[in-house]
Amino acid sequence: MKKWNTRVAIIGGGIGGLVMALQCHKRGIDCMVFEAVEKLEPLGVGINLLPHSVKILAGLGLLDELAATAIETSELAYFNKHGQPIWREPRGLAAGYDFPQFSIHRGELHMLLLRHAVAHLGAERILTGRAVKRFTTGVSHGGAIGGTRATAVFEHRRTGEEVAEVEADLIIAADGMHSTVRSTFYPDEGPPKYSGRVLWRGTCVAPPFLTGRSMMQAGHATQKAVVYPISKKLFDQTGNNLTNWIMELAVPTPSGEAPPKQDWSRQVDKSVFAKPFAGWRWDWLDVPALISKGGPAWEYPMCDRDPLPRWSHGRVTLLGDAAHPMYPIGSNGASQAILDTESLATALVDEADVERALARYEADRREATGKIVLANRGNGPDQVMQLAEERAPGGFKHVNDVIAQEELEAISARYKQTAGFAKSQVNQRT
Numbered sequence: 001m002k003k004w005n006t007r008v009a010i011i012g013g014g015i016g017g018l019v020m021a022l023q024c025h026k027r028g029i030d031c032m033v034f035e036a037v038e039k040l041e042p043l044g045v046g047i048n049l050l051p052h053s054v055k056i057l058a059g060l061g062l063l064d065e066l067a068a069t070a071i072e073t074s075e076l077a078y079f080n081k082h083g084q085p086i087w088r089e090p091r092g093l094a095a096g097y098d099f100p101q102f103s104i105h106r107g108e109l110h111m112l113l114l115r116h117a118v119a120h121l122g123a124e125r126i127l128t129g130r131a132v133k134r135f136t137t138g139v140s141h142g143g144a145i146g147g148t149r150a151t152a153v154f155e156h157r158r159t160g161e162e163v164a165e166v167e168a169d170l171i172i173a174a175d176g177m178h179s180t181v182r183s184t185f186y187p188d189e190g191p192p193k194y195s196g197r198v199l200w201r202g203t204c205v206a207p208p209f210l211t212g213r214s215m216m217q218a219g220h221a222t223q224k225a226v227v228y229p230i231s232k233k234l235f236d237q238t239g240n241n242l243t244n245w246i247m248e249l250a251v252p253t254p255s256g257e258a259p260p261k262q263d264w265s266r267q268v269d270k271s272v273f274a275k276p277f278a279g280w281r282w283d284w285l286d287v288p289a290l291i292s293k294g295g296p297a298w299e300y301p302m303c304d305r306d307p308l309p310r311w312s313h314g315r316v317t318l319l320g321d322a323a324h325p326m327y328p329i330g331s332n333g334a335s336q337a338i339l340d341t342e343s344l345a346t347a348l349v350d351e352a353d354v355e356r357a358l359a360r361y362e363a364d365r366r367e368a369t370g371k372i373v374l375a376n377r378g379n380g381p382d383q384v385m386q387l388a389e390e391r392a393p394g395g396f397k398h399v400n401d402v403i404a405q406e407e408l409e410a411i412s413a414r415y416k417q418t419a420g421f422a423k424s425q426v427n428q429r430t
C-alpha cells in the first residue's frame with residue numbers, strides 16, 4: 001500500500017474539494033486530493049454560482065474562463081402554476097453586484113477546476129480510485145509539530161483493496177452528501193432527511209426565453225419547474241441555449257424516508273413525472289416541450305441533514321455537502337462549499353495551529369450554513385410561489401392583490417442576508 005505524507009489531505013475531488021486544493025496552492029500550503037471514483041467525469045446538469053462565490057473563484061484567477069463558458073444570469077423570476085408573474089429581480093452584474101452570478105453545467109465547472117488543480121498541484125497529487133475507508137483524527141494541540149498527525153486509509157471501491165494511506169496535519173472531508181467521514185463522526189445520524197419531494201433534472205437545446213439570461217421558477221411547494229440557460233458558448237454559436245430544467249413533485253414514501261443511496265441520481269423515463277406538467281404551456285415558455293426535447297432525466301430525492309453541533313474532531317474537519325447538505329433551493333449548494341474553502345484556507349494561514357484554525361473556521365461557517373439549511377426547509381426565497389398558491393390557487397389579476405410588494409421584497413432580502421449574498425455583504429468586502 002502506497003504511503004503519502006502531506007500537510008493537508010482533501011478527501012473528495014468534487015466542487016468543494018478541488019476549490020480547496022486551489023486555495024491551498026494559492027497560499028503555498030502543500031496538499032493532496034483523494035477521490036473515490038476511478039475517473040473524474042463531467043457529471044450533473046446545471047449549477048449556480050452566486051456572486052459571493054464567484055468573487056472567491058475570481059481570486060483564484062478563474063473569472064475569465066468562467067465568463068467564457070457560463071451564462072451571466074441577469075434575472076430570477078417566479079411565476080405561479082398558471083405562468084403569471086409573482087416576483088422578478090435582477091441578479092449578478094445586472095443587480096449592481098461587483099461580480100456576476102453564473103449558471104453553468106456542473107460537469108463543465110468540475111472539469112475547469114480539475115484542469116487548474118492538475119496544472120497547479122500536478123496530476124500525481126490528485127489521486128482517483130481512492131475512497132476513504134477509515135481514519136484517525138490525531139490530536140490537534142501544539143501546532144503541526146505538537147500533538148499527533150491525522151491518518152487515513154483508502155480503498156479501491158470495486159476491488160475493496162486498500163490502496164493508499166496518508167498522514168497529514170489536517171484532513172478535510174469534502175466527500176459530499178453521503179460523507180463517510182461524517183457518518184464516522186455521527187454513526188447514529190442515519191440516512192439523509194427526505195423532504196417528500198423528488199427532483200428530475202435534465203438539459204435540452206431551446207430558444208432563449210424572457211431576458212435570455214433568466215432563471216425562472218414556476219409552481220409551488222409540491223409542483224415546481226425550474227429552467228435556466230447554462231452555456232454561453234452554445235448561445236454564441238447557434239443563438240439557442242443549452243437549457244437546464246428541473247421538474248419537482250411531491251412523492252411521499254410510506255416510511256417518510258429517502259430512497260436508498262443506490263437509487264439517487266438514476267436515469268428514469270420521463271413519463272414518471274411529465275404528465276402533471278402537460279398543461280404548463282405559456283406564451284413565454286413551453287415546459288412540456290423542454291421535457292420532451294431534452295436528453296435523459298436524472299432522479300434525485302430532495303434531501304438534507306440537520307445542522308451539526310461540531311464539524312471538527314482532532315485534525316479532521318468537514319466541508320461543503322459533507323458539512324451542511326441542504327435542499328437545492330436558493331442556488332446555494334456549490335456557493336456555500338466555495339465559501340467554506342475561503343474561510344478555512346484563510347484560517348490556516350492566519351492561525352498559529354490547526355486547532356485554532358479549525359475553531360475559527362467553524363465559528364465563521366457552521367452556524368451561518370446551518371441557518372441556510374433551515375431557511376431552505378421553509379422553501380427559502382421560493383416561498384413566494386407557495387404563498388401565491390395558498391392565497392390564489394386559481395390565479396390573480398396582479399400579484400399585489402394577494403401578496404403585498406413589501407412582503408415580496410422582505411422575503412427576497414431576508415434570504416440574501418441569511419445566505420450572505422446581500423449586495424452590501426458582497427460589494428463591501430471587495
Ligand SMILES: Cc1cc2nc3c(=O)[nH]c(=O)nc-3n(C[C@H](O)[C@H](O)[C@H](O)COP(=O)(O)OP(=O)(O)OC[C@H]3O[C@@H](n4cnc5c(N)ncnc54)[C@H](O)[C@@H]3O)c2cc1C
Pocket residue numbers: 011012013014015016017034035036037043044045046047048106130131132133174175176177178179180201319320321322328333334335337
Ligand atoms: C455526480 C454528481 C452530480 C451532481 N450534479 C449536480 C447538479 O446537476 N446540480 C447541482 O446543483 N448539484 C449537483 N451535485 C451536487 C453539487 O456538486 C454539490 O451540492 C456542491 O457542489 C457541493 O460540493 P461538494 O464538493 O461538497 O460535493 P460534491 O460535488 O458532491 O463532491 C463530493 C465528492 O466526494 C467524492 N467522494 C464521495 N465519497 C467519497 C469517499 N468515501 N472517499 C473519497 N471521495 C469520496 C465524490 O465522488 C465526489 O466527487 C452533484 C454531485 C455529484 C457528486
